[in-house]
């Protein structure tokens with residue numbers, strides 16, 4: 001796996017006074033924290049996909065209920081701290097290097113993907129509701145189990161895309177145009 005590919009050179013658009021650059025040891029430490037938290041998040045979401053599939057496919061209501069209860073542990077013990085650590089360390093790495101936060105498509109896309117993962121977890125993923133609905137071994141409401149499988153599978157797809165972007169780091173830069181710049185030129 002390529003590690004610490006050299007960022008592109010600075011441009012005239014980034015004055016030296018605006019740049020924050022961590023020391024090499026600090027940057028390496030940030031990178032370790034970032035890689036461990038973000039890749040562990042991929043593993044945590046993979047675990048959620050497996051648990052949701054188990055809960056949806058099993059005929060054993062007690063097993064389904066236990067699986068939904070375990071998901072809460074994974075989310076609060078893993079998903080929330082790992083996603084926030086990956087987000088904070090990713091933003092620090094981006095701002096503290098010449099990659100920038102909104103200068104390269106791969107960094108900006110990863111930011112949007114991780115925000116998408118967090119929002120999907122907050123708004124669409126409801127393991128506590130599913131645990132309540134299956135309490136005492138009751139069958140889950142039709143379709144809801146598969147909806148939960150779809151939500152966590154979508155999160156997994158976003159995280160795998162982010163991992164691939166991190167390794168390939170496509171060089172294309174974002175061109176931001178100031179509003180009215182085209183009119184001023186003509």
Ligand code: HEM
Nearest residue numbers: 002003004005038090091093094099110111114162163166
């Ligand atoms: C969505 C989950 C994410 C995953 C799975 C992920 C994964 C990774 C991995 C594996 C690397 C190491 C690549 C290498 O050194 O070759 C990396 C580096 C990096 N990530 Fe992420 N990342 C994620 C989110 C983010 C976010 C949200 C940002 C910024 C907003 C970000 C910014 C960066 C930057 C700037 C580097 C390059 C560090 C350097 O080489 O100086 N990442 N990421």
